[in-house]
Amino acid sequence: MAHRSTGAAPAALTAVGALLLTGLPVAFAAEQPAPATASAPLAAGAAPGWSEPSAALLNALQRDLHLTPEQARERLGNEAEAGTRAGHLQIALGKNFAGAWVHGQDSASLTVATNDAADAPVIEAAGAEAQVVPYGLDELRDAAAKLDRAAADAKGLDTPVRYVDVRRNRVTVQAPRSDAAEALAAAAGVDRAIVNISLSPERPRALYDIVGGDAFYVQAGRCSVGFSVTKGDDQGFATAGHCGTAGTATTGFNMVTQGTFQASTFPGQDTAWVKTEKDWTAVPQVRGAGGENVQVAGSTQALVGAAVCRSGSTSGWHCGEIEQHDTSVSYAEGTVNGVTRTTVCAEPGDSGGPYISGSQAQGVTSGGSGNCTSGGTTYFQPINPLLETYGLVLTTTTAQSGDTPGTETSQGSWGAGHVYQVGDEVTYNGVTYRCVQTHQAQGTGQPADTPALWERA
Numbered sequence: 001m002a003h004r005s006t007g008a009a010p011a012a013l014t015a016v017g018a019l020l021l022t023g024l025p026v027a028f029a030a031e032q033p034a035p036a037t038a039s040a041p042l043a044a045g046a047a048p049g050w051s052e053p054s055a056a057l058l059n060a061l062q063r064d065l066h067l068t069p070e071q072a073r074e075r076l077g078n079e080a081e082a083g084t085r086a087g088h089l090q091i092a093l094g095k096n097f098a099g100a101w102v103h104g105q106d107s108a109s110l111t112v113a114t115n116d117a118a119d120a121p122v123i124e125a126a127g128a129e130a131q132v133v134p135y136g137l138d139e140l141r142d143a144a145a146k147l148d149r150a151a152a153d154a155k156g157l158d159t160p161v162r163y164v165d166v167r168r169n170r171v172t173v174q175a176p177r178s179d180a181a182e183a184l185a186a187a188a189g190v191d192r193a194i195v196n197i198s199l200s201p202e203r204p205r206a207l208y209d210i211v212g213g214d215a216f217y218v219q220a221g222r223c224s225v226g227f228s229v230t231k232g233d234d235q236g237f238a239t240a241g242h243c244g245t246a247g248t249a250t251t252g253f254n255m256v257t258q259g260t261f262q263a264s265t266f267p268g269q270d271t272a273w274v275k276t277e278k279d280w281t282a283v284p285q286v287r288g289a290g291g292e293n294v295q296v297a298g299s300t301q302a303l304v305g306a307a308v309c310r311s312g313s314t315s316g317w318h319c320g321e322i323e324q325h326d327t328s329v330s331y332a333e334g335t336v337n338g339v340t341r342t343t344v345c346a347e348p349g350d351s352g353g354p355y356i357s358g359s360q361a362q363g364v365t366s367g368g369s370g371n372c373t374s375g376g377t378t379y380f381q382p383i384n385p386l387l388e389t390y391g392l393v394l395t396t397t398t399a400q401s402g403d404t405p406g407t408e409t410s411q412g413s414w415g416a417g418h419v420y421q422v423g424d425e426v427t428y429n430g431v432t433y434r435c436v437q438t439h440q441a442q443g444t445g446q447p448a449d450t451p452a453l454w455e456r457a
Helices: 055-065 069-096 117-125 137-153 178-188 383-390
Strands: 097-103 109-114 129-132 161-165 170-175 195-199 215-218 221-224 227-231 234-239 249-252 257-265 271-276 285-287 293-295 307-312 316-331 334-342 354-357 360-371 375-382 425-428 431-435 454-456
Touching (some): 055 069, 055 316, 069 109, 069 117, 069 307, 109 117, 117 129, 137 161, 137 316, 178 195, 227 271, 227 383, 234 383, 257 383, 271 383, 307 360, 334 360
Parallel strands (some): 109 129
Antiparallel strands (some): 097 109, 161 170, 161 316, 215 249, 234 271, 249 257, 257 271, 285 293, 307 354, 316 334, 354 360, 425 431
16 A cells, blocks of 8 residues: 655655645546648637636646747647647547647647558648658557556566657656566567667656645545535546545545545556546646636546646646556555656645646546756656546536436437547437547537547548
């Protein structure tokens, strides 16, 4: 079980402390629309839930990513638009697709990788830069899965972080010693050429600790609220699994009885949700800089390289970039798979708190290393799998239809509350659509009205 205390973080990073403020475990820590050009920033309203970013969000991006106000605003627009183009290209390239990422100070450039040089003209015609690489994304993920299985057999603590690095076109094994990483690659039986070894003394720990980022308490310590959710008539919030087990009672930031953990998974995943009492109301907000609230409009998954900000009850509001998706981290308490690696800092008590990109929910704080004084690396549990696993609906500024997750409407197989992955197909009003960005469908976001999320098949 993850170490949980109300004291300071352990001096050594050998403990995988969850960011529950007691002492962190180290898991803290049809016709397709014409493609946009790579240099054109997103027009307001071109993506679901797009709205003018709050001053608090822009100020934090300027501070942490060293941007001007114009760069911060343009970056958010460019990243939202690039996600749509990348989704279209992933579908078009099929098994040749090897990943996509944005780059540049304002994320004006999109690179899409393929393992077939014949795809380059298609990529470039869509306004993206083409990069021809040896391995497709499926190959990288298969290799990562083998490494994860081998790490699970060996407890994984000598090779605590593993991830698919699309920019490098390799699977990276991060370890304090090269011999441990080499031994893992051999035990997994993967082609050594596909493995990149990154030496680092980091020992991630799980972060323990209804506005996202506010504190809540369990008997063992403090965590942070992630995102407000509903399940039928019940209200509550998503948070990290290492913060509590099913049946654990919670107390709110105001020390008033709050709710009870309904389900929790850790390790394997770092997911949980708390059903709150009737006097608590779920709202589509997370706590931003200076106490200002940031609105949550949806859960469209951001690309590698995109800016992301985090709120937590210990360190507050901080921003950074998404480094890699599909990361596996071995904490002292066990391995967590499928988390996202970021450059955002976090500290004990921030566990379970929300990560948001623009107005789109990304995930809840799992673990990491370092702190917000010297900097660090953190990992978040993506929100869409959490919602899908527990049948939850994210509370957003977009009006909900009242449908339960996955319920088909009278107009076809599309349903509000369902989590859709890139490539999924649905029907709506007799037309077939294909998903181009992973997201949970919102009540007013029908496929015909959201070209940033859907293309006609």
